[in-house]
Amino acid sequence: MSEKRKIVIIGGVAGGASAATRARRLSETASIVIVEKGPYVSFANCGLPYHLGGVIQERDALLVQTPQSLKERFNIDVLVNAEAIAIDRNARTVLVRNLITGADDTLTYDALILAPGAEAVRPPLPGLDLPNVFTLQTMSDMDGIIAHVRGTRVKRAAVIGGGFIGVEAAENLAGRGIAVSLIEADRQVLPPLDPEMASPLHAHLRENGIDLRLGAKASACAADGDGIAITLDGGGIVSADLVILAIGVRPRTDLAKRAGLEIGETGAIKVDDAMRTSDSAIYAVGDAVEVTNPVTGLPAFIPLAGPANRQGRIAADQIFGRDSRYRGTIGTSICKVFSLAAGATGASEKLLRRIGRPYQKTYLHPGHHAGYYPDAESISLKVIFDTASGAILGAQAVGAKGVDKRIDVIAASIAAGRTVFDLEHLELAYAPPYGSAKDPVNMVGFIAGNILRGEHRIIHAEEIGALDPARDMLLDVRTVEENAEGRMPNSINIPINELRGRIGELPRDRRIVVYCAVGQRGYVAQRMLTQMGFDAVNLSGGYATWIMAQAAR
């Protein structure tokens, strides 16, 4: 490799900026040029909703780097408001248009990195071109929304789309005192979660004043005075002074397609694990590329900031002869939803079902730290694992505190190819303010291990509806007081502490389906009953999980 190489990078946010600065650290003499379509490079797009809500007070705090700072510190040339129009792969040149002056220029490259990102999906709905309909992807989008809010006394806003950005936008608009409708076509928010795990978020959004419309598909927007009337499929109209469209993103692939680069089956740019496209002089990174999900082994489109940054680094390494390889994206993500956090890593149950992969799962609801220490908050945790090997396939967690930690420990374990049996043994930091001697992650290991060893026989909440009273008896082993506050239909109540003494009340010709509050006492009861010769199973995650599953129906 020559030390005077010319590196051109299309796109200057997460992946592009990471590639550029890494390239400079690897070569002081290379020419490094970033071509950025927008007016800003390296801004914190994950922070946009929070400046909208005033949580991040200083707008400029979002500008992680500027063209000037990249020049001063890294001797990187940045062309902003500059669009790459065409790539001549034979000549190794990029035609770049100055979007202000209209002037074209040709840049020569030895290596080209495509980091164009993804763009907000705009469905072919009438009315989306109205001036008070926005997306929230760039600094300019955010500036436009804030100017609109300030200029027109926005009282009601509608967010279309309940993914990460939609939920964050809804929370932050509400934080400004705006009445917010959140309109989601699916039956749940946050697609990486399974429906029952999203259901506590629905209740929480509503408790926080969000007018949540699930299973509601916007079919048209129309001007209505100064505001907008959003017509929903199947009837209903939502009125708003401001609409944020956040139904998802799609990879920006136009330039790559025009250059004849291979596109993957997900519609994103195809790259190998060196982040190289079908042209060996052209790399692609970030939200525009297709990745492999190592959990499923399948191609996936998972636009996330962390992977984008690491991919940029890998492309720069490769260009300068370091054989870094990308290991794929398991999709670790987290979203703040008012006082709750919702995190996920690996594959969801719905994804595994869709691809027909066998799995088992478990639910638990442990405290985020020792129960006897003040302010313990319960985490609802779902872990999915391979039925044969116990390999961890995915995890989802919702709770007020400690969600990020458990998701990260499980994500690190998935990356290491670990099983639920390994989770039993993890030695995690324990003092009462931080965790429990048996951390929730250890508990996952204990419970899942017991399931796979056949010691813990379980049934899941979605199977409860199909129980047949002639063959199954539902047994609540909680206290009488707990039972009085709410119970499953057709269940009898024998508190666990009385069970040995009242064993004669149980039928031997029916299966006993045990449940308690979260699954722990139910497990003790199931072990007792199984050893006494009963056919007994325990409801995974107990009444708490059943409530979540009911709400998701």
Next chain:
Amino acid sequence: MSEKRKIVIIGGVAGGASAATRARRLSETASIVIVEKGPYVSFANCGLPYHLGGVIQERDALLVQTPQSLKERFNIDVLVNAEAIAIDRNARTVLVRNLITGADDTLTYDALILAPGAEAVRPPLPGLDLPNVFTLQTMSDMDGIIAHVRGTRVKRAAVIGGGFIGVEAAENLAGRGIAVSLIEADRQVLPPLDPEMASPLHAHLRENGIDLRLGAKASACAADGDGIAITLDGGGIVSADLVILAIGVRPRTDLAKRAGLEIGETGAIKVDDAMRTSDSAIYAVGDAVEVTNPVTGLPAFIPLAGPANRQGRIAADQIFGRDSRYRGTIGTSICKVFSLAAGATGASEKLLRRIGRPYQKTYLHPGHHAGYYPDAESISLKVIFDTASGAILGAQAVGAKGVDKRIDVIAASIAAGRTVFDLEHLELAYAPPYGSAKDPVNMVGFIAGNILRGEHRIIHAEEIGALDPARDMLLDVRTVEENAEGRMPNSINIPINELRGRIGELPRDRRIVVYCAVGQRGYVAQRMLTQMGFDAVNLSGGYATWIMAQAAR
């Protein structure tokens, strides 16, 4: 294995109680008896300091299980105030004395589990038998301290010993408005940390009003009116109305020794990875046993609640024919120190030095979440790794937030035998309130990987004192403003953004030792200089680490 087995368990707290309940879940018919010397079983000893401080308000919240609850739910018989006096290994019996009545009884066992725990070390100092000298290990200890505090208007307390319990006791006594002296013979608190990592804690303890006496060895206690005068070696007297002795614990091995069971080189009971002692019918678990530290491969005495619980479970599994194995203890721990958390996992630098194992290390001071999101708190993080393989050997972290998460992710990675190169690739949950696109753990991977690949050439703070101005030039690449607020002696200042333009000011016949605030800009400068032909190294962790190391000298 018979289903009517008789299991006797000596000690009913963490390890013993876990063994008992697991045994019951595995066998409904076994006879399970716990023999507990004290009046309580299964109490939360990690919570004792926090009830002392009133943080945990309800005393009984610490009683996780009672003899009654263990009987009702698990059909476990608990003998409290009962001491196991002798084991007859041939007859498989234990002689048990009722400490209230003095009556002896003989229990027969098929399997015996020793879980006697550890006891507070009481050095042979004069005056430790005074009525206002306490240890803090049991409910009774705690009750005694609280009664004393209430009864005698304690204004000044002295805690002797700066380990976990000593520091927690000091914080909690201070929380009751008591003036606290914390007396520690070593030059640092919290032995699992290396001295420079403990130094911010020293400052923080003092900021919170603790009279911290380091390198101060108590040589005698003497009554002084209603109080106590503690004489320190080398002069000085500390006066207190109450003394808590917390200089450490040692394994309770008397019973095991009398029974002729093998004791390990650390002085704790020797067990194999099935938690079996030298007698195959006798298991031992918890704070009384010697473990292997898989990081060093050496025997160790690491009394911690998490391992005790898991060991108890394993002993029960083994008794009932399940081949569970203990994987050793890496020593993951954490301690709240007022507003800071201090965590550690794996081996410390001082331990590796002592055993002569080669290692490299890196320091960093990243924010606990994205810097542009409000209230980002910096974490001081030290990671130690194998120079050849990059295997992670240990980590230590101190900070206000997010310490537990990073220690847990690294602990999980150590358990999986991962290297620092693997940390580069970890995909952790990122949204601005929870982390950064490049999480601190990723940053460890990037930095340590760069060091091992020879790209990042570093020097450590403890080497700075030995620099020779004739051969080394100290270069501060921070801004002029940062430099004006404090700098290392004999350093010149060229801000990183001016460095390319002022390169002529640097000598080519001396080594350039670069530093910045935390090591990041210094790394960029070192890369630049190295590629320009200079002999350049960067101070790992920058000025922040140097300050910590200076304070620890």
